[in-house]
Structures are given as C-alpha cells and as structure tokens.
Amino acid sequence: MAEFQAPKGVPEYFPPRSSAFLAVREALAHPARCAGYGYIELPVFEDTSLFVRGVGESTDVVSKEMYTFLDRGGRSLSLRPEGTAGVMRSIVENRLDKGALPVKLWYAGPFFRAERPQHGRYRQLQQVGLEAVGSDDPALDAEVIAVADEAYRRLGLSAYRLDLTSLGCAECRPAYREQLMAFLERCDLDAATRERAASNPLRVLDDKRESVQAQLVDVPVMVDALCEACSTHYDAVREFLRDASVEWSEAPRLVRGLDYYTRTTFEFTHEMLGAQSGIGGGGRYDGLMESLGGASLSGIGFGLGTDRTLLACEAEGLDVAADGLVDVFVVPIGPAARRVAVGVATQLRGAGIRVDMAYGDRGLKGSMKAADRSGAPLVVVIGDDEVQSSSAQIKNMADGAQETVTLESLVADVGARLSQKGTL
C-alpha cells in the first residue's frame, strides 16, 4: 500500500480514462452553451448558512453530509454540496437579477458530500449544471429539460429515462402535505420513517422497501392536488416537451432530496448503473431566491452528474473519447537526428499539431513500438541520411506507406496528410 492515498471516496481520472471524462464534461456543457447560457465560476465553499437556508435544514445533504469547517476568523464554511444555492447567492450579490431576464448560467466542477462511497457515489462528485432565473414561462422548463436530454443523447446514451412530475407551489402543496401526512399516519412505519414522515413526508414516497411501497398503493399524489395555476403550468410544460420531441414518463411519486423544488421536477436515471442510477436531475425553485434575500424571482435548473454519466457511457460500451492523444510521433535515429527531431517536433506543435517523440536510447525498433502505442496516425522518422539531405520520412501507420519530404515542407506536408485523414 502506498504511503499516501487519496481521501476516501474521491475518484481520480488519469490517462487513458481522463480523456473520456473530459469528453463527457464537454458533451454535457455543449447543449447549454448552444442555448444561450453563460459560464459562471463559483467558489467551492460558501457560508454554511447559505446551504442551510437554501438547500433546507431537513435535507440529508445539509443535516449530515456537509463538509463544514471554521476558518481562522471563526466563520462556519462548508464545501458546496450542490450548485444552485451558490448561483443564487452570486446572482443576488452581483445584481445580475437587475439585468436582462431570464439570467441563464451554466457551471461545472466538484461538489462534496460526506456519504459512504459506493459505485457511482463519491464524496467529491463532478457536476455540470445550469440555472435560468427570472421567468416562469413553461417553455423555459421545457428548454432546461430538453438541454439535459440533448446532452445525454449527444453522448450516444440510450439506456436512460426521464421521470417528470410537478410538486405544486406554496398555494397547493401545504394542503396536499396535510393530506399525505394524514395518510402516512395510518401506515405501519418504523421509527425512522415515521420521523421522516413528520419532517418531510414527500420523501417517504420513494422509499425503496417493499414493506413501505406495499402500503402506498393508494397514497394521494401531488399531481392530483395541483392548484389551477400549477396544473395549467404543468400541462404547458408537457406540451412544449412534445414540441421538443423529448420523451418522458409521468412519475407522480418522484421526490428530490433538496427542499427548494416547486412545480416542474425531473430526474434522469440510467438502467445499468446499479443502485446509484440517477445521472441528472433538477426542477423549478420558485421561492428560493427570495428566501436568500433576493428579489422574488422564480427559477429552474439542473445538475448532471459527470462521474455517473461517464460510468453510464462505459456501461453502454460507448467510446466517448475516440480521439487519440497525438497526431504525429517523431522518431530520431541517433544523436544528430535527435537535434533535428526536437526542432521538428517544436515546429509541428507550433502549427497546432499534437506531437510526441521517442525519448531515451531505446533504438529504432523500440521507438517504432512507442510510436505505434501512441496511436499517432503519422510517424516522422529522421536518421543520419535525412540529416544529411535535410529531409524526413513520413510514415502512414495505417498502411505502412512511407515518403521522403524536405524539412522545409514537412509542416505543410504533415498538415496536408492529417487534414486528408480528417484528424485536423
């Protein structure tokens, strides 16, 4: 065992898998940029109270999964467990809400939850997310969902599903909540579940245990208790989703772990990931900004799990990072050639071509082996003969064909061959 180990539950990505990680993150962010979302870079820690107020004191995320510490001034800070609260804070603090609405922002980076690690559940997790604040147009709900769906589709994923429901609003949810609590009162539940039913009854709905689900067959659901406004809103969202050709399943018992959600709520799950199947989710949060001291603006957003999406791609056998690391591999034979090779590699790199070369004195055979492993489609070979004649050999690794070109035209010749292959 190595003397030092990464903290428990923290995934690390290094070659070759890190290429796939980057590709996934890029694929998740791309649709957001295509839809007019601007990038926001946020602190990874905030005042603890921001999360307590924003995410909700009764949530597991805040009550037992935060990394909280005191700074030297005695302030309580926490590593961010999710992204929305921080985005809201920044919008209010920087007066973004005074500008054009809706404010549309995307972000990416690490989040932290002190949970027991599991396949796809990490203490440092990567997410790509977005928020759209300042409009309750149901078309915006549909846009956010369609953007997430496009992100997964773009990667080639197919074994996933979208669950959708509406959680109502401050008008209709309290009454439903009463109704639900009354129903749960009559159920036979263990102490822990009973406690949850009292503090956050909705969360009992997605309890996985058979013993609990069996009692919930006739449980009242929120979608049947929506007020006029919420019902109209939800109908419109679904219509727009049809217009956007997004497929979903009605999930009246869908519950999310964060308290701020209202109205439209959704979750993407992948069927090949085991217990940690959620690959992304989000929803509307109409009262959040106001509760954080901002204007009374509604908002909607999502968070997509980068780690889990990568796992999903791997489970489906998708080759996300089809591209190799380099385009050209330079092989010098002998010390004189090495000096030429260093210059050649630098020139090629200056032209934007990705180049690696053979280091150490491993001989031509070994160098060619290294060239092969690098995955470069082209190899530039330089020996004493080439040094004498100021030339180089360009070898095409796919068919073994080799041609002599002058050093002056090398960069252009390599460029031409690469663009012919479509690698540039």
Add this chain to the structure above:
RNA sequence: GUGGGUGUAGCUCAGCUGGUAGAGCGCCGCGUUGUGGUCGCGGAUGCCGCGGGUUCAAGUCCCGUCACUCACCCCA
C-alpha cells in the same frame, strides 16, 4: 450511520484440506546492418493490505485494523 463481500506482480486473477509464490495480459530485450502492429524466444517486477496470535512451519487458520467493493440510507 447499518449490513454483506474482497484485499497475492502495472492489470485481471489462480494458489486444494497450512510446507518460505504462479498464469494470462502488459512491460523491457532479442529474432544481425534504419522501421511498429502478427509470430517465436528470453527477461524484470511481489514487505501475498497492515499489526498481532496459533504453529516446527501461515498467502493459506484466528483476532484486530485499514482500504476497496456491493446493498440499505441518500443522491449526481
């Protein structure tokens, strides 16, 4: 936080009822003079997770510990 499983070469793993370690892949080299991928030959690499105990003897049994892993809980 609760329960189950596993920890042996870089990787995947084999080591039966205790006798001081193996395979495949990978890696390095060779198969003559300047060319990779196939094939053949050769080679290097292990505090058998860590600590303790039983024993003449422990990778193999017992206890502890750490790590990883699966599930619950929760969520991305």
